[in-house]
Amino acid sequence: MQRIGVFICWCGSNIAATVDVEKVSEVIKQEKGVVFATNYQYMCSENGQQIIKNAIKEYNLTGIVIGSCSPRMHEATFRKAAQAAGLNPYMVEVANIREHCSWIHKDRAEATEKAIILVRTAIAKVLLNTPLAEGESPVTKRALVIGGGIAGIQTALDIAEAGFEVDIVEKNATIGGRMAQIDKTFPTLDCSACILTPKMVDCAQNEKIDILSYSEIESVQGFVGNFTVTIRKKARYVDENKCTGCKVCMQYCPSKKGLNEFNMNMNTRTAIYIPFAQAIPNVAVIDPEQCIKLKTGKCGVCKLKCSAGAINYDMKDEFIERKYGAIVVATGFKPIDLDNFNEYAYKDSKDVITSLELERLMNAAGPTNGVLLRPSDNAHPKDITFIQCVGSRDVSGCGKPYCSKICCMYTAKHAMLIREKYPDTRVHVFYIDVRTPGKNYDEFYRRAVEQYDVDYIKGMVGKVFPMANGKLLVQGSNLLDNEQIFIESDLVVLATAIEPEPSVRKIATLLATSIDTNNFLTEAHPKLRPVESPTAGIYLAGVCQGPRDIPETVSMASACAAKVIGLLVKDKLKTNPCIALTNENMCNGCSQCANVCAYGAISYIEKEFRLGGGKTEVRRVSYVNPAVCQGCGACTVTCPSGAIDLKGFSSKQIMSEVETICKK
Amino acid sequence: MDKNDFLELANTDVKKCMKCGKCSARCPSFDEMDIKPHQFVSYLAEGKIDKLLVSKSIWTCLSCLACVERCPRGVAPQSVIEAIRDTVTRKAGANGLSAEDIPPILDDDVPQQLLVAAYRKYNK
Numbered sequence: 097m098q099r100i101g102v103f104i105c106w107c108g109s110n111i112a113a114t115v116d117v118e119k120v121s122e123v124i125k126q127e128k129g130v131v132f133a134t135n136y137q138y139m140c141s142e143n144g145q146q147i148i149k150n151a152i153k154e155y156n157l158t159g160i161v162i163g164s165c166s167p168r169m170h171e172a173t174f175r176k177a178a179q180a181a182g183l184n185p186y187m188v189e190v191a192n193i194r195e196h197c198s199w200i201h202k203d204r205a206e207a208t209e210k211a212i213i214l215v216r217t218a219i220a221k222v223l224l225n226t227p228l229a230e231g232e233s234p235v236t237k238r239a240l241v242i243g244g245g246i247a248g249i250q251t252a253l254d255i256a257e258a259g260f261e262v263d264i265v266e267k268n269a270t271i272g273g274r275m276a277q278i279d280k281t282f283p284t285l286d287c288s289a290c291i292l293t294p295k296m297v298d299c300a301q302n303e304k305i306d307i308l309s310y311s312e313i314e315s316v317q318g319f320v321g322n323f324t325v326t327i328r329k330k331a332r333y334v335d336e337n338k339c340t341g342c343k344v345c346m347q348y349c350p351s352k353k354g355l356n357e358f359n360m361n362m363n364t365r366t367a368i369y370i371p372f373a374q375a376i377p378n379v380a381v382i383d384p385e386q387c388i389k390l391k392t393g394k395c396g397v398c399k400l401k402c403s404a405g406a407i408n409y410d411m412k413d414e415f416i417e418r419k420y421g422a423i424v425v426a427t428g429f430k431p432i433d434l435d436n437f438n439e440y441a442y443k444d445s446k447d448v449i450t451s452l453e454l455e456r457l458m459n460a461a462g463p464t465n466g467v468l469l470r471p472s473d474n475a476h477p478k479d480i481t482f483i484q485c486v487g488s489r490d491v492s493g494c495g496k497p498y499c500s501k502i503c504c505m506y507t508a509k510h511a512m513l514i515r516e517k518y519p520d521t522r523v524h525v526f527y528i529d530v531r532t533p534g535k536n537y538d539e540f541y542r543r544a545v546e547q548y549d550v551d552y553i554k555g556m557v558g559k560v561f562p563m564a565n566g567k568l569l570v571q572g573s574n575l576l577d578n579e580q581i582f583i584e585s586d587l588v589v590l591a592t593a594i595e596p597e598p599s600v601r602k603i604a605t606l607l608a609t610s611i612d613t614n615n616f617l618t619e620a621h622p623k624l625r626p627v628e629s630p631t632a633g634i635y636l637a638g639v640c641q642g643p644r645d646i647p648e649t650v651s652m653a654s655a656c657a658a659k660v661i662g663l664l665v666k667d668k669l670k671t672n673p674c675i676a677l678t679n680e681n682m683c684n685g686c687s688q689c690a691n692v693c694a695y696g697a698i699s700y701i702e703k704e705f706r707l708g709g710g711k712t713e714v715r716r717v718s719y720v721n722p723a724v725c726q727g728c729g730a731c732t733v734t735c736p737s738g739a740i741d742l743k744g745f746s747s748k749q750i751m752s753e754v755e756t757i758c759k760k
Numbered sequence: 761m762d763k764n765d766f767l768e769l770a771n772t773d774v775k776k777c778m779k780c781g782k783c784s785a786r787c788p789s790f791d792e793m794d795i796k797p798h799q800f801v802s803y804l805a806e807g808k809i810d811k812l813l814v815s816k817s818i819w820t821c822l823s824c825l826a827c828v829e830r831c832p833r834g835v836a837p838q839s840v841i842e843a844i845r846d847t848v849t850r851k852a853g854a855n856g857l858s859a860e861d862i863p864p865i866l867d868d869d870v871p872q873q874l875l876v877a878a879y880r881k882y883n884k
Contacts, residue, residue, distance in 0.1 A: 439786070439830060489778060490832040528780040558786025558830060573781035575798065580790040 105139035184227035245273020247426035247638030254657030270375035320633030341378035477586035487593035682739035689731035783827035
């Protein structure tokens with residue numbers, strides 16, 4: 097016979113103001129199986145928990161029901177209290193009389209009646225509860241970081257610092273990501289490469305870090321602590337271990353017309369190339385789309401000239417399988433395509449460029465060696481117009497509904513750098529709002545206006561006309577003066593919206609983690625768990641989760657590392673005991689449960705059963721792998737013979753709850 | 761007619777406007793307007809209908825829809841201008857047609873539909 101204790105929480109006035117807690121505990125005392133019922137101001141407090149512990153001992157309780165807030169809030173607290181008093185933690189049920197009752201009702205009588213029903217329902221369930229024990233699974237003490245930009249680099253360095261091995265998988269030929277392309281960083285204007293490349297070198301030299309460049313994730317299996325990942329190492333046609341990075345091959349390669357992606361396609365590169373001077377690994381790669389040898393079979397100059405013998409035209413994609421305990425996604429961003437924004441003449445004029453293109457034009461290692469020249473005729477631009485919010489905050493369907501967050505600051509940076517370097521230049525900025533929250537951020541923007549005399553115009557550009565004289569006529573509104581204005585410009589810079597790197601969609605599918613309508617990965621909790629994905633063991637760093645700048649990305653990366661280290665230091669992980677279990681005598685071997693299982697936890701085994709009279713038969717029955725099952729319950733509702741049940745949430749328990757709710 | 765009538769008539773969500781001014785940035789009739797396209801949106805949102813009803817802009821708007829095409833927020837400034845213009849047009853013919861006026865102009869060639877439409881429009 098079960099002996100149930102019921103504890104009704106006031107939650108200060110959160111529950112008690114709408115629910116007559118005294119009445120609830122009085123009525124519930126009469127319920128069958130209930131031997132003790134009480135109420136208290138804060139059940140989750142030290143005193144409240146003591147009341148529970150004392151009652152469990154004094155009344156020899158076999159199960160307890162707490163009428164309080166959502167179990168998402170304090171179920172763990174109450175389970176711990178019960179365990180401390182010697183009760184199995186899975187003999188605790190929480191009736192949610194706050195979110196499901198007091199917060200959504202106004203009428204006290206109604207809310208009290210509903211609270212009584214909810215508590216009764218929990219009692220009906222706990223009467224059928226059985227003690228459960230948590231399982232254990234081992235932890236592979238190695239982390240995977242997907243993406244080798246500043247987010248991935250910082251995460252890997254921090255994880256390695258704690259002594260764990262970590263692999264960086266980067267799809268490009270070098271790590272460094274977008275930050276390597278940027279010229280200067282706000283708000284301090286220090287050189288991006290100068291602060292990034294030492295970190296890249298640290299990664300390369302750290303014996304705990306393995307950089308798998310020019311590689312992509314092919315498949316992911318397993319669960320937190322025990323992921324098995326297949327990585328495709330794309331054929332580079334250059335042996336990473338032999339290449340010395342001497343660049344002789346690049347001098348002789350006859351195929352020189354490939355677009356240089358690192359310079360935003362604003363100049364060309366050879367078919368065999370090293371993306372930039374400080375690339376890590378400092379190893380060449382051959383672009384198979386461009387290489388004459390790979391396309392026609394004739395050439396082979398690079399192989400002839402390579403003194404290290406590193407060139408191998410027969411190289412094939414290679415697949416590596418590795419095990420990891422945790423995975424960090426740090427896939428970064430790209431500027432959006434401007435196909436929907438013909439009004440800015442981006443496709444019609446070389447002198448309309450994106451901000452990332454301007455970064456390369458300003459960079460000493462860029463296509464113009466850092467001299468700001470306009471792309472069409474290499475002349476020094478005198479009038480430069482910046483347009484902000486190009487494709488951001490756009491709900492018309494052409495762009496992105498969100499604010500890209502970084503554009504206000506980098507536009508102020510560009511404007512200031514140009515005015516500093518070329519004081520004879522006139523710089524205009526069209527803005528809708530200037531958004532500069534952050535330490536020393538607004539001061540930075542005000543410096544552009546006050547010290548550098550940048551012409552900020554409140555308004556938007558309607559059209560950019562390429563003119564016969566080679567200039568660009570920018571037509572826009574000046575809302576503060578209620579005027580329409582025309583500015584003849586030599587260069588127009590578009591603060592283009594950013595979006596998550598498109599390959600993140602595939603990665604999210606492989607990791608079984610959720611993604612929002614803008615392709616940003618979803619965090620477990622927007623405020624309290626911002627770097628964890630809802631899928632256990634998967635963490636998010638940088639722009640894959642939402643627009644952010646470098647300081648925020650680095651903070652997030654270190655936060656991810658802390659979470660990963662917290663996981664990897666554990667030798668074993670406790671597993672949720674509320675998982676599916678097959679009743680083999682009822683299973684008809686139809687495979688429907690295996691088909692719906694999103695985690696691949698269900699397989700089929702051939703098993704011998706005794707039929708009586710010394711006879712046996714071999715039947716095919718479903719088997720749930722307890723380490724992989726996440727307890728979602730999809731199999732239990734699919735099984736046509738009712739053979740599969742979720743421990744702690746059996747069909748019998750749920751039906752009993754429904755019956756209690758329906759009973760008058 | 762009040763603000764809500766005009767909101768219904770214009771059939772566009774003026775609250776979506778983020779005041780970027782892109783509608784006015786490209787308007788080919790901008791210089792000919794006393795009240796600018798973006799102001800039509802904000803005046804309606806603020807309920808300043810009286811000012812809009814006497815605006816000269818409703819006669820200079822070309823209905824080219826550049827403002828609608830360009831708006832990043834899916835607002836249609838031209839629809840607001842049109843709602844005002846339609847209202848003013850109808851008001852101009854206020855009481856221009858009374859029930860007694862109809863029998864004398866009735867003949868077999870006048871479509872019934874036309875009379876119904878005219879009565880509806882001009883008898884306010």
